[in-house]
Amino acid sequence: MTEVAAAPTSMRQARAREWRSFVRRFSRKPLGVMGLVIVLALVFCAIFAPMLATHDPYAISLPERLAAPSATYWLGADELGRDIYSRIIYGSRLTLFIVVLVVVTSAPIGLLIGVIAGNYGGMIDRVFMRVTDVFLAVPKLLLALAFVAALGPGIVNAALAITLTAWPPYARLARAETLLIRNTDYVNAVRLAGASEWRIMMLHIVPMCTSSVIVRMTFDMAGIILTAAGLGFIGLGAQPPLPEWGAMISTGRKFIFDQWWVATAPGFAIFIVSLAFNLLGDALRDLLDPHLRQRR
Amino acid sequence: MIDVRNVTVRFGDAVAVADVSLHVRPGESFGLVGESGSGKSTILRTAVGLTSDWSGEITIDGYDAKSTPTRELAQRVQMVFQDPYASLHPRFTVGRAIAEPMRIQKMAGIEERVDELLRLIGLDASFRSRYPHELSGGQRQRVAIARALALQPKVLLLDEPTSALDVSVQAEILNLLEDLRAELDLTFLIVSHNLAVISHMCDRLMVMQDSRAVEVLTREQLRAREFSSPYTRKLLEAA
Amino acid sequence: MSAAPLVSIENLRIAFERDAGPVEAVRGVSFEFGRERLGIVGESGSGKSLTARALMGVLPGHARLSVDRMEFDGIDLTRVSTRTRRKLRGERMGMILQDPKFSLNPVLRVGTQIVESIRIGDPRVSRRAARLKALETLEAVQIRNPERVFKQYPHEVSGGMGQRVMIAMMVVRQPALLIADEPTSALDVTVQDQVMSILDEAVGERGMGLMLISHDLRLVSRFCDRVIIMYAGRVLETLPAGKLAEAQHPYTRGLIACMPSVDGPPGRLPVLRRDPEWLTS
Structure with missing residues (x-):
């Protein structure tokens, strides 16, 4: 490639150019765009819930108990006569809250542990990775269950419990990437310049791990939603009267044969949102994964 | 400028460099030539602290490579790697x-x-x-x-600096290196499998085979075919 | 050259879709050759490997190909089905790539792969006969202990040995055309010549056409009859291999001049000046 595009004049322009090229490549993935649109819609619902909702999600109206979908109750009403549509809209806030809370805590923890273990090797690596193995060896939901049982039910505790189960895959991933990156010549070059190991890890290795971590995070969000809903379903996540989707399914279970909409509507919401995160993750993986990227 | 004395490098049980000594004078350009697995690159990497299990002594510009902190050694010696596609972040x-x-x-x-x-x-x-x-x-x-x-730095270690490049680009890079050496008064230690590159760039060279030094020659000796090892002849014929 | 050439290509163009629009990597290449040794020389990006891949029918999926004529031994390659194409690749054309590590299946023994290769070429050959033939071929490519190499896995053999195995695997089917893409670039210099001689001999004995693709002008001039010089997706000139010194094109001359040699003069190397006119003229 001898010919080079018009020279950018500043760092900011260089970044902007990289970003534009990324957006252009992303826009060629229809399923990924669809995933992104749904995720953005979720965020939109969460922010503007009061405007989108038709009823107060907590307003009990016993005469309307288990009402079928109608012009007033778009998706019907639950066992206390609360509007299911409004509850799902408000529930998006809880879902998003849990997902964000879990991701912003578990990914950095896992990344840090993995990079340190991979970069130093030896004893540190062995200790860190055995701890990781222990966490990985126990089924996720079971472990989360044990933590919530210990911490007490509630939405924040549920998020914390999921965090404790969600970081090990990031540590594994970051360690594997680090093992490859730490011996590359570009890392050797800064090592020769006298860089501290901390600087090498934070400035040179971590940026190379972030793309796979972001991909993994996106896929994980689907799993987190399911685990959170699972905890809600068995009554250990969000507590009533909070309109958490899992908990809503749980109450709807009793009426599943006669008033199917009570459980189906929140189930559908969970399905759509986790599908969206998976589609988005797929597209991001195609674009960001360094191993796939070379084959383009 | 660079003093390598009785250096032996091990990778686990394998010996990558076996008892190699060499001396590079200030301002000189010295070549290490040999095939893959001869240990030539390992000597460079050892000199800058990229290998751990080694014995012997290496001094660069009077600084002991083993005991000098990297931060200080870095101001005396730097390295250029073989593959420019892998050496930039x-x-x-x-x-x-x-x-x-x-x-x-x-x-x-x-x-x-x-x-x-x-x-x-x-x-x-x-x-x-x-x-x-x-x-x-x-x-x-x-x-x-x-x-x-x-x-x-005063010393530049060059590990196959042009072997990943097209020949026309190789010529440009070799010229650049020559100019820089003259302008900045640098000392070069160049590793290459290509005897022609070494003969073009280096005042003296050492031929290596199977982790050992075979012989040290001046450029004139090489050109006058005044060498004793049959291996050097083999390399020359292949070039 | 005989009356009917083994390969003839006319106005081959290969383009890739890029953000800024299609980029042509091969821009109108035409040549023909018979049962001879043809060298294609060029630097990276000259389109030499793509030309060979187009002939083999193994271009990457997103490449767009257009060609006025592409024939192999009288067969119009632009019209045949994918199946026939695959059959041709198995029986009548062979390709040797740069690094044997990537062309041999790492989980199968070397011998198994050669036997398979023989039986794909001709399913009537019995396993026993194929085995004997495989050992014979390994011996022919100067592997001293064919029985041992036969039982080894690809990672257990050295690069030079691996490349010999690849040659054995390709010539055993007696293809009419063998394409070797940088067959020795991953090998040590002292092994390069051996491998090239073996390839040369194998091809010569069986009367195959050899297409040797390389960036190394000297290697090509030593082992080929004719040399095609490519630059930026075009053929600049075609020369008899012995007459490289008489090359007309400034690019070829520059390429020869800028190589350092053991006995060359000290000082600056002549630098190739790329003339934008070479892209169009």
């Missing part, structure tokens, strides 16, 4: 890659120095904000050379 712009060693050493006037280094290696200032994937192989190797020169 893919997420760093050219300007940042060249500035990084100076940031590590907390030098002053980094911005001006980056411009100066770019000029020195024959790229204009607009390259500062380019990413490696936007550059050709030759341009990348130039950037790698600029990065190695950032700390103003």
Whole structure:
């Protein structure tokens, strides 16, 4: 490639150019765009819930108990006569809250542990990775269950419990990437310049791990939603009267044969949102994964 | 300038370099030639502390390679790697890659120095904000050379600096290296499998085979075919 | 050259879709050759490997190909089905790539792969006969202990040995055309010549056409009859291999001049000046 595009004049322009090229490549993935649109819609619902909702999600109206979908109750009403549509809209806030809370805590923890273990090797690596193995060896939901049982039910505790189960895959991933990156010549070059190991890890290795971590995070969000809903379903996540989707399914279970909409509507919401995160993750993986990227 | 005495390097049970000694004078360009597995690159990597299990003694510009902290040694010796596609951080712009060693050493006037280094290696200032994937192989190797020169070392270790490049680009890089050596008064230790490159660039050379030194020759001796080892002859015939 | 050439290509163009629009990597290449040794020389990006891949029918999926004529031994390659194409690749054309590590299946023994290769070429050959033939071929490519190599896995053999195995695997089927893409670039210099001689001999004995693709002008001039010089997707000139010194084109001359040599003069090497006119003229 001898010919080079018009020279950018500043760092900011260089970044902007990289970003534009990324957006252009992303826009060629229809399923990924669809995933992104749904995720953005979720965020939109969460922010503007009061405007989108038709009823107060907590307003009990016993005469309307288990009402079928109608012009007033778009998706019907639950066992206390609360509007299911409004509850799902408000529930998006809880879902998003849990997902964000879990991701912003578990990914950095896992990344840090993995990079340190991979970069130093030896004893540190062995200790860190055995701890990781222990966490990985126990089924996720079971472990989360044990933590919530210990911490007490509630939405924040549920998020914390999921965090404790969600970081090990990031540590594994970051360690594997680090093992490859730490011996590359570009890392050797800064090592020769006298860089501290901390600087090498934070400035040179971590940026190379972030793309796979972001991909993994996106896929994980689907799993987190399911685990959170699972905890809600068995009554250990969000507590009533909070309109958490899992908990809503749980109450709807009793009426599943006669008033199917009570459980189906929140189930559908969970399905759509986790599908969206998976589609988005797929597209991001195609674009960001360094191993796939070379084959383009 | 570079003194390697009885150096043996091990990778686990395998011996990569077996009892090799060599001496490079100030301002000299010295070549290490041999085939893959001869241990020639390992000597370079050992001199800058990239291997751990080794015995013997290496001094560079009077500094002991084993006991001098990397931060200090870095100001005396730097290395240029073989593959310019793997030696630049893919997420760093050219300007940042060249500035990084100076940031590590907390030098002053980094911005001006980056411009100066770019000029020195024959790229204009607009390259500062380019990413490696936007550059050709030759341009990348130039950037790698600029990065190695950032700390103003006296010694440059060059590990197959042109073997990943096209021949026409190789000529440009070899010329650049020659100019830099004259201008900045550098000492070179060059590793290559290509005897022609070594003969072109180096005053003296050492032939290596199977982790051992075979013989040391001056350029004149090589050209007059005054060598004793049949292996050197074999290399020469293949070149 | 005989009356009917083994391969003839006319106005081959290969383009890739890029953000800024299609980029042509091969821009109108035409040549023909018979049962001879043809060298194609060029630097990276000259389109030499793509030309060979187009002939083999193994271009990457997103490449767009257009060609006025592409024939192999009288067969119009632009019209045949994918199946026939695959059959041709198995029986009558062979390709040797740069690094044997990537062309041999790492989980199968070397011998198994050669036997398979023989039986794909001709399913009537019995396993026993194929085995004997495989050992014979390994011996022919100067592997001293064929029985042992036969039982080894690809990672257990050295690069030079691996490349010999690849040659054995390709010539055993007696293809009419063998394409070797940088067959020795991953090998040590002292092994390069051996491997090239073996390839040369194998091809010569069986009367195959050899297409040797390389960046190394010297290697090509030593082992080929004719040399095609490519630059930026075009053929600049075609020369008899012995007459490289008489090359007309400034690019070829520059390429020869800028190589350092053991006995060359010290000082600056002549640098190739790329003339934008070479892209169009």
